[in-house]
Amino acid sequence: MALGLKKSLSRRVIAATKGMIDYDFGKLYHHQLVERPHYAYCILNAARLALRLGQNRISLIEFGVAGGNGLLAAERLSKAIGDYLGGKITFEIYGFDTGQGMPAPQGDRDLPYWFQSEQYAMDFDKLRDTLKTAKLVIGNVEDTVTAFFETYDPAPIGAIFYDLDYYSSTMSAFKMFDERHFDRYFLPRLFLYMDDVIGQEFEMYGEFNGPLAAIKDFNAQRENAKIHLNQNLLSRSDVFYRHQIYYAHLLSHRDYNKYVGGGDQEQIQDLLKLKA
Numbered sequence: 001m002a003l004g005l006k007k008s009l010s011r012r013v014i015a016a017t018k019g020m021i022d023y024d025f026g027k028l029y030h031h032q033l034v035e036r037p038h039y040a041y042c043i044l045n046a047a048r049l050a051l052r053l054g055q056n057r058i059s060l061i062e063f064g065v066a067g068g069n070g071l072l073a074a075e076r077l078s079k080a081i082g083d084y085l086g087g088k089i090t091f092e093i094y095g096f097d098t099g100q101g102m103p104a105p106q107g108d109r110d111l112p113y114w115f116q117s118e119q120y121a122m123d124f125d126k127l128r129d130t131l132k133t134a135k136l137v138i139g140n141v142e143d144t145v146t147a148f149f150e151t152y153d154p155a156p157i158g159a160i161f162y163d164l165d166y167y168s169s170t171m172s173a174f175k176m177f178d179e180r181h182f183d184r185y186f187l188p189r190l191f192l193y194m195d196d197v198i199g200q201e202f203e204m205y206g207e208f209n210g211p212l213a214a215i216k217d218f219n220a221q222r223e224n225a226k227i228h229l230n231q232n233l234l235s236r237s238d239v240f241y242r243h244q245i246y247y248a249h250l251l252s253h254r255d256y257n258k259y260v261g262g263g264d265q266e267q268i269q270d271l272l273k274l275k276a
Contacts (some may be wrong), residue, residue: 014031018252029044030113033160034077035077038193038244039246040081042159042191042192042193043074043077043159044081046060047081047085047089048085049158049187049260050089051089052157053187055155055156057091058156058157058187059154059155060074060078060091060093061095061160061176062095062096062161063141063161064096065122065127065161067120067123067224068095068127068130068131071093071127071134072131086140091133093133093134093135094134096141096173099136099138100121101118102119102169103140106168109210110229111203112205114202126140137152142175149178156186156187157185157186157190158191160186161195162196162211163196164211165211167211170210170215170270179225182254188249188258189247190250192245193246194215196242197211197243198243199207225251227246228245228249230246236265
């Protein structure tokens with residue numbers, strides 16, 4: 001039986017029975033059957049990288065909480081992933097939001113033809129009472145992101161989920177990448193999920209508007225920090241979020257060049273020998 005067909009059949013069986021059988025997280029993750037697999041991808045791989053760097057606690061950040069579904073999923077996934085990794089790592093989770101919906105657009109690059117103020121408002125009290133471990137950081141991101149480190153003293157950040165819609169808000173969120181805080185508050189490379197780079201026909205995202213424009217301008221303005229599309233997922237047709245996972249490289253981080261290879265490198269060499 002062809003490998004692809006075998007995997008497809010296995011996925012169907014697991015999908016049909018996961019409500020009755022307590023499958024291992026790794027098996028569900030492998031078949032893209034965990035909730036919010038794009039969040040799971042970032043959290044799991046950030047955790048693995050952290051462990052290779054000698055870190056046992058990392059922070060996860062969500063920009064644009066709205067109703068809180070993503071933040072609640074991050075809580076559940078971080079618990080499952082922590083258990084899957086043998087309790088070797090724990091997580092802090094922070095959600096940034098105005099608490100009152102989106103602010104008014106600040107120009108053409110904020111796509112005012114698609115977004116307007118007060119969209120995606122939050123029921124703050126309800127969400128606060130529902131969250132178990134995540135902390136809400138409420139206010140305009142322009143203000144809250146600059147005071148974040150002093151206020152919360154978070155564990156090193158390993159993954160960030162962006163759902164801010166606007167160019168302006170995304171650029172404000174990128175101010176978190178303050179070089180003064182790289183060594184203490186970040187892993188040297190981060191996993192990013194960018195929600196608003198793919199949309200419906202009438203959203204018409206491009207590199208001159210929305211988050212794609214913010215990424216382009218960020219890279220042009222920063223010498224020691226760069227953001228780019230994750231390349232290794234692009235050939236994975238089974239991964240629906242393959243065009244929305246990005247990496248942030250903090251080039252001046254003290255651990256940027258710290259070696260994290262090992263067994264992976266040996267496996268790659270073995271595969272190359274088999275293909276030769």
